Amino acid sequence: MTDGNAMSWDLPEPFTMSIDVRDEDTDRLGHANNVVYVRWLEAISWEHIDSLGMTWALHEKTGKAMAITRTEIDYLAAANAGDRLVLATWLTGFDGRLRSARQFQLVRKSDGKTLVRALSTHACVSMKSQRPSRMPPEFAEILGNAMVPGGRGFDTTG
Numbered sequence: 001m002t003d004g005n006a007m008s009w010d011l012p013e014p015f016t017m018s019i020d021v022r023d024e025d026t027d028r029l030g031h032a033n034n035v036v037y038v039r040w041l042e043a044i045s046w047e048h049i050d051s052l053g054m055t056w057a058l059h060e061k062t063g064k065a066m067a068i069t070r071t072e073i074d075y076l077a078a079a080n081a082g083d084r085l086v087l088a089t090w091l092t093g094f095d096g097r098l099r100s101a102r103q104f105q106l107v108r109k110s111d112g113k114t115l116v117r118a119l120s121t122h123a124c125v126s127m128k129s130q131r132p133s134r135m136p137p138e139f140a141e142i143l144g145n146a147m148v149p150g151g152r153g154f155d156t157t158g
Helices: 034-051 056-062 137-146
Strands: 015-020 064-075 084-094 099-108 114-126
Touching: 015 034, 034 064, 034 084, 034 099, 034 114, 056 064, 056 137, 084 114, 084 137
Parallel strands: none
Antiparallel strands: 015 084, 064 114, 084 099, 099 114
16 A cells, blocks of 8 residues: 555545556547556556455466456546556455455545546456356455445446
8 A cells, every 4th residue: 555545535544556647658638548547447456456365376276366347437637647646446345256346536646636436346257267256265255354335336227
């Protein structure tokens, strides 16, 4: 976790990652490209679960992984080259057997402005078949213990 605790977060006790927006992160409009935001979401997701003990070695041992099934991103303001950002994440949904959800908030350090809010949902899959599979007890324990109440979970309206 980084120094993100001083920010105004949507939920308590985020796992955070600092980001410096580079020239190569920007597109023709001069702001961070939408593909770069997705990369940042993926990077913090892996860092977070690794910090919880859900390491790649555990994935290989169990033959299971959590695959993204949906990503929803609300772009609220642009990030530009030279901006220093803090990306936060929380585990906000868990059904105890197959699915999990993760919420994100991206804040610019200079003014505390929230630039992005996002939500991703995940399903446990067999690494061999890449088909949905009940998660191993190790995953269930780690994800269950890391859940943060009050966040956005699964979209049940669809």
